[in-house]
Amino acid sequence: MSTTEARPSLTVDRLASGVAVLTINRPEARNAVDLATARTISRALDTLDNDPNCRVIVLTGAGGHFSAGMDLKAFRATGERPVDESRGPFGLVRKPPVTPIIAAVEGAAVGGGFEIALSCDLIVAAEDAVFGLPEVQRGLTAAGGGLLRLPSRIPYHLAMEAVLTGRRLTARWCAENGLINRIAQPGRALDTAMELAEEISRNGPLAVRASKEVIVESGNWATGEAFERQEVIVDPVRRSSDAREGAAAFAEKRPPEWTGR
Template identity: 45%
Template structure:
């Protein structure tokens, strides 16, 4: 496998007026690299600019949604960010049209943050979600710590973030984070059908409705995000012994020895 192939890719497929975007690096559970972030950035720009496309679906290949940032790159100080849309090519500037996440397997760390950047989340009932960064000496820097307590009961979000332990789709559906649960293997079909239902509505009304819903949430989120950005820099944390030990331990599949 070439170096470029090993870094993964992002593919797109048109289904009527819906664009299906796939994170395609299943051998690494779709962990995000700089190459994939640029690919997602480009796919979302295609989605935004094509007037025939009315809604989108974001999914992962190989039975996984996304394992987040590729830690082998992170330990070298390389992060999956783009100038245009920020973390993972989506976090700071999602598309202007409705986007549905279709989650199979798991959405962990940055993978959950990518799902949170979508407007709706459909998941298989055996899917797993989590923000495990704290266990590896990291912080969920791609708005996960801002968005989770706004979309879940505070104590549920706090337990997820402070323990780093995963939580199953059934529980998150009960707490209102997930739009729909499906049988395993059916998340993409269900998400695509939901996106097609949205795409039937007139585009101007859909755009204004989406902007209004996002603006209502963003008024609170923007204040919290600005405070977090002032208090924390992933680049500063990446230079600490704690971060280096945590990521190295994860990659070497051993318990960390905290300094």
């Protein structure tokens, strides 16, 4: 069973498996994000992060496109920028959720759309999807995280070329260079992302969140203190009821029953 909660420019589908699907729902604008949508995304992520029953988030776009990024019509008309006060541009790129999040990309994820995808933990894309940071072609910069995240995901010279030319990148090129986890048939990106989300959701929720936190935060840790700082995050998981349940389930050859405690 699933329940659907409609919000302005966004739908949120909650599944019994612990997966939540967020769909940017502005197909008439190729899912470009305005300020109201950014705030809606931010509030939805706050709710899901605080829900112990939410194990994984999948983010996608309606109408065959992921997102065209910033709503340029709103920007031209009023100077409005889609920057949420809490989570930053597009409602997530400065402060992504602590819950693992997967981007399911059909069509175009360009400009801010690519920055949204880069802020996710995993990316699944249809084989005909396209990516890119074309901001320099418009006299702008990819200041929504693109300039910060892309060089840490692919080699320096490839990132520099992608940013300075602004050219579009195929899903195959992105996969070959480590930007995409899985490539799906056209129209099947969400289905493939759901398969990945379901696989993650079957694991211990405390362990999954702690593992993500260590990976995200450890890039800023000094080598000599990394294990000590990791211990602060992982020791509560080791002492949890879920850890005992995982061991018992393994010994008894049965699926674990996680409680998140």
